[in-house]
Every structure is written in C-alpha cells, then in structure tokens.
Amino acid sequence: MSLKTGQEYLDSVKSLDLNAHILGKKTGELSGHRLVEPSRRAVAFTYDCAHHPGTRELFCVESSLSHDVANRFTHIHQSTEDLVNKVKMQRYCGIHTACCFQRCVGLDAANAIFSTTFECDRKHGTAYHQRFRDYWRWIQQEDLVVDGAMTDPKGDREKRPKDQADPDLYLRIKERRSGGVVIRGAKLHQTGMLNSHEILIMPTLTLRTGEEDWAICCAVPTHEKGVHHIYGRQASDTRKLEKSPGDVGNPAFGGQEVMTVFEDVFVPNERIFMIGETDFSGILVERFASYHRQSYGGCKVGVGDVLIGATALIARMNGVSKASHVQDKIVEMIHLNETIYACGIACSATGEKSPAGNFQVNLLLANVCKLNVTRFPYELARLATDISGGLLGTLPSSAEMEDPVAGPYIRKYLAASPDSQTVDRIKVLRLIENLVAGAGSVGYLIESMHGAGAPMAQRIMIGRQADLEGKMARVRSLLEIG
Amino acid sequence: MSLKTGQEYLDSVKSLDLNAHILGKKTGELSGHRLVEPSRRAVAFTYDCAHHPGTRELFCVESSLSHDVANRFTHIHQSTEDLVNKVKMQRYCGIHTACCFQRCVGLDAANAIFSTTFECDRKHGTAYHQRFRDYWRWIQQEDLVVDGAMTDPKGDREKRPKDQADPDLYLRIKERRSGGVVIRGAKLHQTGMLNSHEILIMPTLTLRTGEEDWAICCAVPTHEKGVHHIYGRQASDTRKLEKSPGDVGNPAFGGQEVMTVFEDVFVPNERIFMIGETDFSGILVERFASYHRQSYGGCKVGVGDVLIGATALIARMNGVSKASHVQDKIVEMIHLNETIYACGIACSATGEKSPAGNFQVNLLLANVCKLNVTRFPYELARLATDISGGLLGTLPSSAEMEDPVAGPYIRKYLAASPDSQTVDRIKVLRLIENLVAGAGSVGYLIESMHGAGAPMAQRIMIGRQADLEGKMARVRSLLEIG
Amino acid sequence: MSLKTGQEYLDSVKSLDLNAHILGKKTGELSGHRLVEPSRRAVAFTYDCAHHPGTRELFCVESSLSHDVANRFTHIHQSTEDLVNKVKMQRYCGIHTACCFQRCVGLDAANAIFSTTFECDRKHGTAYHQRFRDYWRWIQQEDLVVDGAMTDPKGDREKRPKDQADPDLYLRIKERRSGGVVIRGAKLHQTGMLNSHEILIMPTLTLRTGEEDWAICCAVPTHEKGVHHIYGRQASDTRKLEKSPGDVGNPAFGGQEVMTVFEDVFVPNERIFMIGETDFSGILVERFASYHRQSYGGCKVGVGDVLIGATALIARMNGVSKASHVQDKIVEMIHLNETIYACGIACSATGEKSPAGNFQVNLLLANVCKLNVTRFPYELARLATDISGGLLGTLPSSAEMEDPVAGPYIRKYLAASPDSQTVDRIKVLRLIENLVAGAGSVGYLIESMHGAGAPMAQRIMIGRQADLEGKMARVRSLLEIG
C-alpha cells in the first residue's frame, strides 16, 4: 500500500464517469471543467501533503485497521493527540488553499460510523462494525476520497419523514432485496462530491419507531447507476470561465457543492452499516455533527488566516498599515480567529475514548466551537471589508487591463503605496472579495453558518450537554437551600 | 416646467453618448446594456414616484429657487420636515427597488455646496452662491440626475496630494484659462454615474494653504469630452447577461459603480463653485458627508426592509416561521434596521438652518447614523443567512430547470411548505443571495461600510462633535473638583 | 398659580407622614434620612430648573388644561416638539444629577391615561376623561410629584391573576362601595415613591373578560391610610450613612426604589379613571410603557454623558488620554449613547396626535429605543471599567485618609498625572464605581434592563408594530410571486 500523490488522485477521479449537471448541461468529463478544477486541486493538496517532507509527519498515520501507513484524512482517531492533530492539519490545509478542501466529511462520517456500529452491534447483535472496518480498510488502502451525505431536503419542516407529501424528501429504503436494498432520495449541500470516489450515506435526524425505512447508513460509489449530481451555483462562479481569470480571486483553489439525487440505487449488503435501527440514528447524527463541528475549528481558522494575511497586506499596500485603528482591527481579527481555534483544540484535547476504541470529541465544546464559527467569520469579513476600502466593491474587471484606454487609467489611478504594484494590489483585493462576497464566501460564510448544522442545532446540544441541573444543585448547596 | 416621468428620464439618458468601458469593451450605447439597465430602472423609479398619486405628495416639493414644482431629489431643504421627508422618501425607494437608486449623491452635494458657497462668498467676496443657484435652478427645471463626485484615488495614503508621485492622484486644476479651467484626475466608486446627466465635482479632504490646485468644486456633464467611465465589477454581475435571468435575484433593479477619469476636461467659469479656497474645502466635505450619512438612514433601511421581508417569507416557505428562534431573529433584524432609521430621523429632526437658508442635518447624529450603518446591515445579512438555510449557497442554476433530468429533480426535491411553489422559494433565495453575497451586496454591505466615508471618518467626527470637554466640566462641577 | 422652587418642594414633602420601612425600621420622618435625602434633592432639581434663566424655557410650558404656566414634568404633550423637548429635558436632568430624578413616571402615566380615558369614554359612555382632566389640572396647579404604579408582584408567572394562590398578587378591587372602592395589592420597583405626593395606579397587563376586578386605574395619596412603603436596598447604599461620605460616589444626588403595599385602601369615585373596562387595560399599559421607553432615550443618555465625562476625566488624570485605544473607546461610548438619544428623538419626532388631542410617541421606535437601553449602558459601563483601571475595584476607603499611616501612603502612591490631585482622582473613580457597580448602577444598569418592561416586552411590541406582512407583500410584488 502506498499513499497517492496529488497527481495520482487527479488521475483516479479522471476516470470516474459521473452523472453531473452543470449550469443546465449534462457533463460527463469533469477533469477539464474549469468550474470543477479548482476544487479538485484543493483535494489534491491533501494528497501531496502526505509526501512533502515538511508535512508528512502531520499527514501520515499508522492505520489502526491495517497497521499500514494511511493519510490522516482517512484515520480512525486513536488518541486525543490524533484529534488535536486533525485540527492542526485542517488549519494547515485552510491556510494553503483558502477554501474548503472537502476531505473532512468522509473522515468525520467514518469515525462516527465506527463507534456507532460497534454499539449497535452490542445492543442488537448486528454485524455492522466488522463490515465497516473492512470497508474502511479498503478506503485507507486505496487512499480514496469519501463524501459524507447527511442532509435530506426535508420538505415541510413541520412534518416527520413519513408524513411528507412525498416520502422521498427524506432518503429512504424503497425496496429490500435478498442481496441488498434499493434507496431513493436526495442529499443536499454535498461539498466535494464531484471529487469523491465514494459516498457514505447517513440519516439526517433522530428517527422514531415506525420510521425504519429512513434509518439507512450505507456506502455508494459516486458514479453508481442512478446517482445524479446537480451543480450548486456560487457567487461569481462564472468568473472561472472568463478569458481573463484575474477576477476569480483565488487563482488555484476553490470549493464546490452539489445536490445529489439517488434514483433507485441498489446497495449490496456488504455496504450497509445500519438498516432500520432507529435507536442509533440520533447517536450517529450527533457524533458525525460533533466531529464536523470540531473540523471547522481547524479549516475555517486556516481560511481566516488567509483573510487576515490578505487584509494586512492590502493595508500595507494602501499605505495605512501603521494607523492604530487598522492595527487594532487586525488584532481583533486574529483574536476571533484564534478563539475558534482554541475551541477546536479544546474539544479535541478533552475528547474521550469510545467503547469501540476510537476517540470522540468533547460534545459540549465541539458545539461551542461551531457556534462561534457561525459568528466570528462574519465579523472577520466585516473588518476585512472595512480595511480593504471601497475598491472591494468597485474594482474594474481585469479584462480592462487590455483595453487601450481603460488599462492605462487603471494602472495610473489605482497605484497606491510606492512599494507595491497596482496589479498585485488588485490581486489581493480580488482574493478578499472572493472570501467576503464571492465564490469563497460560500465556504467561508454560508457554510460556516450551516455546515454541520445551523446554529440552533448547536444551541440545543449545548443546552443538553451543559449539566444545568448540576450547576443549580451547586448553587442550592452554596446557599443551603433545600 | 414639468417633472419627467420614468420613461422620459430613460429617453433623456438614451441620447447621452458616454465614454464607457465595460468588461474590457468600449461601449457607447448603454440603454440596451443588460449590465446597466437595472440601475437605470432604479433611477427611473424616482421619477415615476413624482407622478403616482400615492407618492406624489412625498416626492414633489415647491422649489425654493423657482417656486415651481420640483422632484424632492433635487430639493434645497427648507425645514427639518424636509430633512425628515428626504429620509422617508429614501426608505420608500429602498423598499421598492431593493438596491441603490443613485439619485441622492447629487442632492446631498447640492445642499452642501449651497450653504458652503454662501459662506465662502461672505468671507472671500466671491460670487459662487448665485452661480450655483442659477445652475441648480436649471437642474430642477430640467429634472436631471446629478452625480456627486468626491472620492479621489489618493495613491499613497501617507502623503498629501502635492507630495504624491503623480499629482493627478487627487483631481486637480491642470491649467487656468480666462474662460475656465482644465482639470485632470479621477473619482472612484461613482454610483449612478452611467445614469446621470451631470457631475458635481468636490474635493475629497480638507486642503491646506499651498494646495489650492486641488480645491476645485465644479459641474461637468457626464458626456463631456475627456470624461471616461470604467465599469466596476460586482459579485455575480454577469448573471445579468445569462440566458436564464432567474439567478440575478433582483429581477428589476440594481446598482452600479464606475471609476470616472477626467482627462484634461475644460470647465467654463459659470460652472465653477470653488476654486482655490482651501479654507472651505473641509467644510464642504464635512457637510456633503453628513448629508450622505443621513441618506443611509433612509435608503439602507429600505433595503433592510426587503431583506427582512424576504427572510420572513423564506422562513414561511421553509415551514419554520413559527419557531421561536426564527421569530426572535426576525425581531432582531427589525430592531437593528429601525435603529438605523431612528438615527436618520433624529439627525434630520434636530437639523438646523444654515446661514444660506437651507437646512443642515445634525452633524453628530448623522455620523452616529452612518457608523451604525457600517455594522447593522452585516448582522442583518448574517441573520438572513441563518434563517435562509444552506440552500442559499448551494442552489442549482435556474438554467437547470430546463434540463430534462435535473429540472424535475429540483422541482421534486426542493419542494418545501405545501403552501408555496418551489420556483417561488428559489426566487426568494436568489433575492436574499443577491443582497448578502451577490450584486446587491455591493450596495447593501460594501457601500454601507465605505459610502460617505469609512467608519474611522465617522469616529473622528463623533469625537469632535460630542463636546467631551463640556461633559468633563459637568462632572467636575458635580464632584466639586476645581 | 406659581411653580414651586426646589426648596418649596422639599418643604411640601417634609410634611407628608409616610408609612416607610427602611432597613428593618419603621421611619416616619424621611426628610432628614440620609438614605432618602439624595433622591429628594434629585427631584428638587426638576423644580429649580423651572426657575433658572438658562433652563426656564425648556422646563416651563403653557398648560393645555388651565392655560396657566406648568412644569413640563406635568405637561400633557401638545405636539411632536413637546415630545422632543421632553427628551431634551430628561437628558439635561440626567447630566446634572447622574441618577434617576424620578419625576417621569407620573408624567408618562398621565399622558397615557389622558388618551385612554378619552377613548374608553367614547366606547363605553363612561366619564373618566373629564375626571382625569380635573385631577390633573389640580396636579399641575399644585405642581406635585406623582408616581406611576404599574408593576404587580405577579406571583406564579404561568398563571393569570385570578388563578394565583393569592389573588392579591395582582392589585385588585377588594370591595365596591357607593362612594368608591377598596383596593388591595402591592406595586414593586416604585422609583421616587418616597418623594411623591400622589400615586397613579394602573394595571400591569392586558386583562380579559372575567378579570374586571384587576382592571383598576386610580389615584391615591402616598400617605393614605393603608399604604406602606418598604425600602429596596441598593448596592453600597449604607455608604450614605458612613461618617466619611467620600465613598458614595455621587455626592449630591441618588435614586431610590420601594415596594408599596396597598392594604385595603379606600379610593373615592372622583379619583377612579378606569374600573372594570378590561378592553382598555392593554392599551393603557402599552401607551404608558411606550412613553416611558421614550423617557429612557433622554434620562439614561444624560447619565451616560456623566459616565463618559468621568471616564474621559479619569483617563486624563491617569495620564492615558492620548492613547489611541482610549480615545477610540470613548468615541465608542459616545456613539452608543447618542444612538440611544437618536431613538429617543426619533420616536418623538414621528409621534402622532391621539383622538384625545395629546401626542403619542411612535410605538415602534419607542420600543426600539428601550431595547437599545437594555444593551448599550452595559457596554458603556464595561468600557468605563476598562479605562478606569483596576483601582475601580480596589480603592481604599476615604476613611483611611484620616489614618496617620494609611492616609499619607494613599496620597503618595495614588498620585498620578501631575496636573491633578489624588483626592480628585479618587472622587472620579468613586463616581464611576457608583454608576457601574454601586448605588447608581441600580438606575443606570438594572433599571435600564427592567424599567418600563424587560427586553422581551419590547421585542414583542417590535414584532407587532413592524408590519412584517407588508414587507413580505412588497417582496412578493418585486419578485412577481402570486
């Protein structure tokens, strides 16, 4: 077994023949597609890091399943140190790609399924855990990208899955056969799906007795028959298709989301890790969500680092970096960004061993982490906008640079600090625009709000995990109230 | 004299032959240009309102210059009631266009120049005031759109205009002739310029002795020889050019900004309202800025109303409008929006008569108003993002609706509350996207930060206007400290 | 008729023989009581201002009832200008007393009862309005202090008045006699009660059919038989009783609250302004609350001015006033304080004439005003604490100044900027402590939260008043959604 390089990864997904629909067109070959390429490069970065001398140590682990080397992005966490290192690795990738690198969802799904199947087997006598170990050992050995698929469309939010006008609005078992099941439904907001080899499907909420048909956890290849991917638009996405690529902002990397439809997809038994055990659906959701809320304590911090660096750079280029209010705002950006990081680290360092042997994050602190992620990136974006100046919203197109009249005027009038070039100033502004109001803002702002659950989901978990009764009991005791 | 209708306005700008550069192409005829059209329609709305029975009373005033009827967008304010009505009119336009309707800058410039020229004449014996009255009476009679042009490129922010490597980085008098002057330079962030007939040029900062060549206030037609306009990109702007216009978000209206270059433009004497009186440059800047900071207490509130309405609507369509946390967030949005409005009203109601006879806003409260505008729309956008759900960032293109595979899947899986249509839900999401991360966010977020000056400019004014010494004196008196 | 001076007011309340209980002792004569005196002086200030040349114009009005001169603190507002002037007057008193001056509650109650009785009469054929006009003309002529009494104890918040274990937990009519009624109950948080001549009792919530016994609005003298006042403790209150008064902070003025019990108090018919008309209870509560929420847009801003002035002064005394972060924090304090003021002005300037002829505040903006009052003073207090330095919490007692060892050490070691005296520095610190953590914080912080209703009450009103349906309709129209 050997870990893939970035190029080997790119080759491996080149051969996948996905059913993708992009901007109204069916598109089979995605490797040359300029809307998809940047997001593939971001995934490839996670492969290359396992080979570079400076990062190899952080990105390579010994697999607990095969005792062979594995990429940490496929690791079953063996210690709190592993949890901490996951966050560090994510921050590192965020800093270097300035976008979502998409490979965490599968990692978080795997660790959640690993421990949940163990406990499910213990209670119900099922045999999911070994089956999952086998499946995941294969993933590690092939060094694949796996997308975790949780969010169902949900239809009318006031109704349960079985009460929806259309039962498919929550992905469900349509038919049970001897060798497997047929599923139907859709999963929304699937980041990285077009760059993945495999999909781990999980239920989206705590199911109740009578809702067994929606309690399905299984693996499906991304190119399986019946699987359709519909591209989700991002702000300014088509700038990637323009002749002058200068307006994209992030010249190399990007994120991507799709809506994935499962139209009567057959799943063989060996790829099923839960079927009908509604009592473990909530546990699975909660664990996956908490791992993923931890993840944001790394990746979004890394993107935040980029935004901070770009803001400090534009301040310098604008000639205002010595102004005390500018320095103060940059310190505030750092402070907020590091507060998120502290939460990512803390929920890892106080993690605990599960009965299955892998390590779980501290559920309370992971949710606290994510709730801060739904707030602070917005304030970072606001402060970056403040320091960048109005040009952030009124910058001419890079296409103008070729215009014989407009080009020279832009060079002349957008010159700022003598130490920097106008074209570089424009590049930095476009990067900031990408993150606060462009394609990158989908990952940095909207996903920070909704990824791994909207804020209310975290608040509910925080309320549950905080031992409020215990706090009240201690007050009673202090005050000698009976 | 009769007020133009929206159509008459559109006809009037159709005949202007502007030197415009858009996305790398020189473009003479803008009326059919789909990137410009929505912003023209927004301006046209301000004309139509002067004719509609329900709004005529608010939009029509008696001109103080001609005693004829005028559109309030060209009014020289005669009372605090006029100031209050200006804000109400702006909120009204904001609600109905969901964007910047561009006609306030000229109004604010006119009122600032009106009082400043009066005082300048009184001190220096110049004759600018009558000249400006004549000019502005013509504007009122012709019912024209005037863009105020203040923001110079500024180059190296650590240097004064005359110390810049290139003296043109602040617009300046290049040559003085008997009948007028030749000016050179550029003005950035010019909202509405492509839809304006005239430009009122003003200096961008308080000038000092020795900087007379930069102390120029004058009027120039937008199509004057030597005037070049370079289009500023907005997020997702080219969605307006796509075949399926459904992804634009705001189906009818939009804003637009350009960078305008003045390449040796001749300005005749009768169009000059300040030339060299550096001691009045700061006063002019301060007054214009304060009027414009008041303006935001109306227009941004109106756009905020749209965002609140759209958020309430998507909550209902998603089936979550009864959730207490959703209701609470909508109340918070209203609260913040109305706080801005209160500041707009308050700085108007406590305005004062200038020596020239027109009314000025309360400088302290106008700056307080704007400083809140640099904060609260960001929180409204964040809350709207929260309530909208993740689809805000992952919605497929409307072009997919025609795709025989993707279209039906989208209709099936994005159905939500039974009381609403999927296509309507998509429309509302696209409108919200427009305001929080699309073309509309340039006006609603970036302009809220930087229009009429970045936050630090307001802070400086607040510090100056607040009579801190008086507050300390009262404390000394209360404490009987000598 | 002539307006009382402060001294005449003090004499007038001296003769009242109240049933007061203070710190476990029944106390008849309050004029000499050092816990009460500062609050009396604050009320007296409102009388003196009607005589001082510099303030007479603001504080004196022509009574609409008698056409005689009246103190604005007893005025039935005749215009939006009157509403604006009320706020200005309150800010003025706040700046000069640094505390609650207690006379607004009665003013706000009177204006609410004035319009509500008019409408009640029109609907029910009752004759309350003329009765109230007569009563209030007498108040104006005698220039009395009236306390408005609204907040009932409420007992179990989950139950209606009539379902309480003890029906007295909401003040009620215990007995109806031919000449009047007997009432029983209590009113909490009665600011200024010990310094008032009269009490206007109002219901505390919207009552329903079947709850007529709680729908009582009437006037009772503060010294009436059966009325008992129980003193509410403030932080550090007994510093007022110490030999060295230097630790009090505010050397002259202070606020005070009591719990007032009505033990079978007889109220004659001519003092009853509502009895049983449950359908007007909610209107009365809403109007009173809104007037009082407007009031905070003046008084708390005035106290905020004191806190800002004291903070700027201590910064200067500490020698840090030139530090940019200190200046920035003071600007922030001003900004927040003026935002509240803007809301106070705006809800006044957009007020409307009631059917009864007096002017009501804009209900939406008055609630927005108060909701900001529940937030911003806390941030002002936090920033003042930041700038003051740790001494705010560790300052030795002024009694130490007489200690032969400690006194000289304090003078030596607490000397700061050479331009100020150590004793003056201590005075300023004690004033700030008074407002952020002492007796003054009851008025500036706790009352800012709960006075005129807790934040949730404002949120409910904001949600109701904001025309959310109208906003949604405009969005539907813009998007052409059916």
Place this chain on the structure above:
Amino acid sequence: MSLKTGQEYLDSVKSLDLNAHILGKKTGELSGHRLVEPSRRAVAFTYDCAHHPGTRELFCVESSLSHDVANRFTHIHQSTEDLVNKVKMQRYCGIHTACCFQRCVGLDAANAIFSTTFECDRKHGTAYHQRFRDYWRWIQQEDLVVDGAMTDPKGDREKRPKDQADPDLYLRIKERRSGGVVIRGAKLHQTGMLNSHEILIMPTLTLRTGEEDWAICCAVPTHEKGVHHIYGRQASDTRKLEKSPGDVGNPAFGGQEVMTVFEDVFVPNERIFMIGETDFSGILVERFASYHRQSYGGCKVGVGDVLIGATALIARMNGVSKASHVQDKIVEMIHLNETIYACGIACSATGEKSPAGNFQVNLLLANVCKLNVTRFPYELARLATDISGGLLGTLPSSAEMEDPVAGPYIRKYLAASPDSQTVDRIKVLRLIENLVAGAGSVGYLIESMHGAGAPMAQRIMIGRQADLEGKMARVRSLLEIG
C-alpha cells in the same frame, strides 16, 4: 511532609501579625474580622480539596522538587496535562466558592520565576534558579499561600519609572547592603494578600538599561517589618458587618484586595531572584501574565457556572424557565462561559516545555483567553440581570423580615412559583446581585477586566504572537506576488 487541612491553614494565618488598615482602623488580628473571614474560607477550601476523596487526585501532585506530595496550587508544571489540570482545578474551586480563591497568583509567579531564573543564570552566570528551587521547595513543604505582587502604582503613565516625580511609584531598590537589599514602593490590587504567608515581588514592566534599580524579584513575608496592607473597598462590603447577614449574597466565601506598601523593607540575599537584570524583566512579566491569563480560563468559568446555575434557578423560581427566550439566554450564557473554558484548555494543551523543564502555556492562546474574559462575563452578567427581573435592584433588606409589618408583606408579595420558598428566592437574587453588582462583582467583572493586565496588554501580545508576516507571506505565495 503532609498537606495542611483547611483548618490547619486557618490556624497558620491566625498567628501572622499583619499591619493591616481597614476602613480607617489599624487591625492586627484578622481571623475574627468579618470583612476578611470569607476570603480566608475561600483559601481554606483549596486546602481541604487536597484531602477530600473526590478531589484529592486533582489537587495532589508529586513535587518535582522534593518528589514528595504537594498541593497543585504550589506545583511546578511538568506536562501539558498538568497545565490542563490546573485549569480544571480552578474551575472546580470557582464553582464551589463563587469567588476568587486567591491562591493562583503565587502559583503563576512561581512557574514564571522558575523558568526565567534558569535562563537568566544561563546568560548572566547568576545563581538565582537554584536559590528559587530551594525557596519554593520550602513553600511546598510548608504548604504555604504565596501572593504574587506585580502591579506598581505607576504614577504618571506617560513617564518611565526613573522620570516620575516620586521614584517610589515603581517599587525599587533603595539601598544595597552586603547581606541583601532594602526596597521601597507599593503594589496595588493585591488579591489574597491578607490571607498569604509570603509575597513574591516582581517588576511590572519591561525595564531598560539604566533602570536596574527597579529590576527586582524577591520574596518577602507578609508580616515583615515595613510591610503595610491597606484594605480596598468592595461594593456593598459592609453588608458583611450587618446583623442580618442575608444581604451579603455569598453566605460563605468572598474575595479581598489590598494595597501593600513596602516601606524600606530589608530582603536578604537568599530571597532575591533577580536584581538588576533588566533584560529579563519583560520575559518575567510576560510569562507571569500569560500563566495568569490562563488561570482566568478556569476560575472565572467556575464563577460563571455559579451565575448560570443561579440564573437558571431564579428563572425556575420565577416560573419562567420554560419560556423559549429564557432558555435561549441561558444557552448563550453557557456558550460564552464554555468559550472561555475552551481557551483555557487550549492554551494549556498546546503549552511547551521551557528550557528549565517546567511547562509554559501557549502565549498567543493564553492572551486570547484573557481577552475573552474581559468581555464575556459582562454579557453573562447582563443576561443574568435580564432573567432575574427588576427585584435584583429593588429587593428589601433581609432585616425587614423581622419587621412585624414589612416582614409579612414581603413574604406575601414576593412569593412566586409554588414550588419554592420566598426566602430561597431572595437568597438566589442576593447571590446574583453579589456577582453582578455587589462585592462579588469586583472579582467577577472588574478583575476580569484588569487582572493579569487590561485588554490592551493582551491585544499587544496577540499582535506580537500571531505571526502576521507569515500569514502575509502565504497570501503572497498563493497569489504569486513577488
């Protein structure tokens, strides 16, 4: 060697004969003093925990100096786990005392001096480290309380120590003798000083060449000749002296601060750990401050737990605990409190081994931790005030309970939920008042702002530690800017 019990500790400080000045009186015997007792009990709690079975494991460590058992409050940290456990121990103490338990300052000073002396010796060939090891082994063996003394009065903040009008405004070496030195000066804000056996004096800022006389680090007994302690007042402190102790709020524990004067105090050589090495003054300050900023990530969180518990309890007693806005506010309190905790844990878990062998916290994250401490407790206090209701500011004295008239009225009218007693409700309200506006607020709010340095100190450190240049370099690399 055996660890003291709480009682043994109390006995040990009873015999100390301190020069204390309290409220204008010299006071030798403090053990019976009701203003001091609660703070002694809080310290005693840290002793008892080393004996209780449930806490022994957390509070007892193996000393790295003697390999004997020691209380963790005197531990030289040997691992990141030790750093994490320190924070957990502090949170535990905070929850159980609801106040500052005072024993961390010495612990933090010891760890800072431990590593700084090591490095100083290595550079300068001094022998401080072994001297300090000997001293601290004795502290561990005797199980003593040590106060760290850093904050000098500072006089005119714009001047250096040697430029002050009075050179004593920074504590300094007045005279050097063969066997030791004589020092003079004062240290402010000394929490726990009256309950300590020993003082570790440190400089307050980075000193420069020429300022050697102020570069002194040494140990002095609290009862040494020439040492004077002057009591700092807290809000409502004298409630502890009243007959009815019910108004104190915290019935058992409390904090205390003094100003300590060193009037020509002789320090023998073996107690000196730095004398004149100005180049290590800044390092010592920075390390001590960072350890102490970490500490707040534990202790203030514990007090926050009490405030949350009390708020949840009063909500239940008031009958509003099911209201969604109440639940939401409590979740917000928990979220903010846990965010601080996460920072405390994170700066510990990412700590590093110093050259001397003990473990240092992550400097960046420790400062981030403290900066959050200067904000979030204020918001917790505001939310607690919101939920508590207005009674928080108007509650009658507990002395009234004995009044034959007032007592029964209070019992009758302050009854709320049938499941709780009025007296218990009052107790909970008084505890909350203690923390948000009473004696406890000195520790919970003012100390949270200023303890271990005001916010600006943390901001400077954050700016320095954040590797801004590195972030900019990565952006340059991403954008391929030279």
